[in-house]
Amino acid sequence: MTKFWERFFYIFTWICQGSSYLSPRAYAVLHRMHHAYSDTPKDPHSPHHTENLFTMMWKTKNIYNDYFSFKLKPEERFSKDVPDWNKFDLFADSMIARVGWGMFYVLIYVLSISVFELAGTHWWMYFLLPIHLMMGPVHGAIVNWSGHKYGYANFDNNDKSKNSLLLDVLMLGELFQNNHHKLPNRPNFAVKWYEFDPTYPIVKILHSTGIIKLRTA
Template sequence: MCQGSSYLSPRAYAILHRMHHAYSDTPKDPHSPHHTENLFTMMWKTKNIYNEYFSFRLMPEERFSKDVPDWNKFDRMADSMFVRLAWGLLYVAIYVLSISVFHLPGTHWWMYFLLPIHFLMGPVHGAIVNWSGHKYGYANFDNNDQSKNSLLLDVLMLGELFQNNHHKLPNRPNFAVKWYEFDPTYPVVKLLHFTRIIKLRPA
C-alpha cells in the first residue's frame, strides 16, 4: 500500500539489491552510475534488468534468490496497469480535494506539478539513492567501490544515502555510523522491534 503505483516485487528487488552489493560499481552492478551515460540511462537499465527477473525470463544465481519472498500472484496483481492507474487516480483525487475543493492550509496550485514524482516515487527514490550515493559525498570506509555518504541530502532519503556505511555494514539496521550522522528510519525500526512487529537479529 505504501508503494502504490510504484510497487516493486520484493523478490525481484531483493535479487537486484543483492547483486548491487556483490558487484558494486562493476559492469555487473544493475544500477551503478559509473557504467551508464546519465541518470536516465541508469534508470532504464535498472528497469530492464528488474523486468527480466520479475517475469522469470532470467534466473539469478542461487545466492541472490535464496530465502527471498516470492508472492507471485500478489506481485502480478500489484504490477498490473489497472492497479497502477487506480493508485494514480487516487493520488489525483487527494490532490484535487486538498488543493481545489477544501483549500487546505499550505496547499497551492503549483503542487499539481508534484504528481508525476508521486506517480513514480519508487524509481525516483531509487535513482537518487544509487546515483547520488555512488557519486557525491564522503566515505568512512574503503569498500573497493564508489559508495559515498551524501550527508546533506540524506534527511530527504531517510538514511538511504549513507551508502558507504551501508555497503560496509549491510546487515546493520542503523545506517549512521559517525556521531554527526543520523538515520531517521532507525528509531522507527526500533519501535517496530519493540512492538514485536519485526524482530531485529542480535548484532
C-alpha cells in the same frame, strides 16, 4: 519475521508505494546483486557504467522486469530466502492497480487544490504529480545516483559508494551508502557520532514488539 508479518508488509508496501510498487522479491535480488557487484559493469544500478541518470534507471527497470517476470533466473545466493508472494505481485504490478492509484492521487490533488482550497495549495502543484506517480523510481534514482557519486566516505569499500548527507533524514538513512556497503547487515546505517539514521529507531521498535527479530551476529 513470520509469514503473517511478511504478507502484512507486502500489502503495506503496496499501500505506501502505490503506483510505483516494486516487488520485494525482485527488489531483493537486485539489491543483493548491487552489493555483490558494486560499481562494476554487473551492478544493476551504478551511475559509473551508464551515460546519465535516466539511462541508469532505464537499465535498472529492464533488469528488474526480467527478474520480476522470471525471464531471468538469479544465482541462488541472490534469491535464497527472499520474500515471495507471486500472486500478490501480479495483482499489485497490474496496469489496473497502477492506474487506480494514479487516479486516486489525481483526485487528492483536485480536492485539495480546487475544492477544499487548503492553505498553501496552488494550481502549480499539479506539476508535482509526475513525481508523486513515480515516487519509487525517483527515490531509487536519488539514492543510487547520489549515493555513489557525491559526499564523503568513512570506509574504503573498493567501490564508489558515498555518504551524501551528514543527517540523512529526507532519504530515511538510505544515503549512508558508504556505511551500508561496508556493513550491509548492520540495521543502523549511521556509524559516526554525527550521523543519524531515522529508520533505525523504527527497526528497534519492531524488534522489541516481536514483529521482526534482529540477528545477533
